[in-house]
Amino acid sequence: SAVISQKPSRDICQRGTSLTIQCQVDSQVTMMFWYRQQPGQSLTLIATANQGSEATYESGFVIDKFPISRPNLTFSTLTVSNMSPEDSSIYLCSVFSDTSSYEQYFGPGTRLTVT
Amino acid sequence: DQQVKQNSPSLSVQEGRISILNCDYTNSMFDYFLWYKKYPAEGPTFLISISSIKDKNEDGRFTVFLNKSAKHLSLHIVPSQPGDSAVYFCAALAGTALIFGKGTTLSVSS
Numbered sequence: 305s306a307v308i309s310q311k312p313s314r315d316i317c318q319r320g321t322s323l324t325i326q327c328q329v330d331s332q333v334t335m336m337f338w339y340r341q342q343p344g345q346s347l348t349l350i351a352t353a354n355q356g357s358e359a360t361y362e363s364g365f366v367i368d369k370f371p372i373s374r375p376n377l378t379f380s381t382l383t384v385s386n387m388s389p390e391d392s393s394i395y396l397c398s399v400f401s402d403t404s405s406y407e408q409y410f411g412p413g414t415r416l417t418v419t
Numbered sequence: 420d421q422q423v424k425q426n427s428p429s430l431s432v433q434e435g436r437i438s439i440l441n442c443d444y445t446n447s448m449f450d451y452f453l454w455y456k457k458y459p460a461e462g463p464t465f466l467i468s469i470s471s472i473k474d475k476n477e478d479g480r481f482t483v484f485l486n487k488s489a490k491h492l493s494l495h496i497v498p499s500q501p502g503d504s505a506v507y508f509c510a511a512l513a514g515t516a517l518i519f520g521k522g523t524t525l526s527v528s529s
Contacts, residue, residue: 335515346519396462406451406512410462
C-alpha cells in the first residue's frame with residue numbers, strides 16, 4: 305500500500321485566517337482525495353484532485369473555501385480559507401491502492417482547531 | 420440523509436469472543452463495501468472489502484458478510500483481541516468516492 309504523509313499533523317488557528325495542508329504520497333497516483341471528519345461525524349469527501357486539471361468538488365464544498373493544488377503525481381495541498389470554528393475537523397487525504405481500484409488508503413490526518 | 424448507517428455507536432466484547440459490527444445502506448447501486456479501523460490520532464486503516472456480487476469475504480480473523488436483499492453488511496472478528504479496540508467505519512464506494520457511516524467504537528476487554 306502507498307505511504308501517505310500529511311503536514312501539519314495538527315494546528316490551532318484563529319478565525320478568519322487560512323491554513324494549507326500538505327499531502328505527500330510515496331508513489332505516483334492519478335487521483336488524490338480530500339476528506340473531512342467533523343467531531344462525532346463520519347468522514348465526508350470534500351474533493352477529488354487530479355494532476356493537470358481542476359479539482360472536482362462534492363456538493364456543499366466550493367473552491368473559494370477549499371482551494372486545492374495538485375502540481376504533480378505525488379503531492380497535493382488543501383487550503384481551508386477564512387476559517388470559522390465550524391471548520392474545526394480532521395482533514396485527511398487518501399489515494400487508491402496501487403493493486404486495487406476499490407481500496408483507498410488514508411494519510412494520518414491533520415487535526416484543525418479554529419478558535 | 421445518511422446513505423450508510425452504523426446504528427450502534429459502541430460495542431463491548433470480552434477477549435476471545437466474537438465481535439459483530441453492523442452496517443446498513445440505502446442505495447442498491449453501491450457495488451463495493453469496505454471496513455476501516457481507526458485509532459485515535461491516526462488515519463483510517465483499511466481492513467477488508469467485499470464486492471456486491473459476493474456475500475462473504477474472509478481474511479484471517481475478519482469476515483465480512485453482505486446481505487443485498489436487506490441492504491445490510493456485517494463485520495465479524497473472531498477471536499476478538501484487546502488490540503482490536505478502535506473505531507470501525509463501514510464505507511460504500513460510489514464511483515470513486517467513499518461514503519462512510521459514523522462508526523462503531525469497539526472495546527475488547529481482557
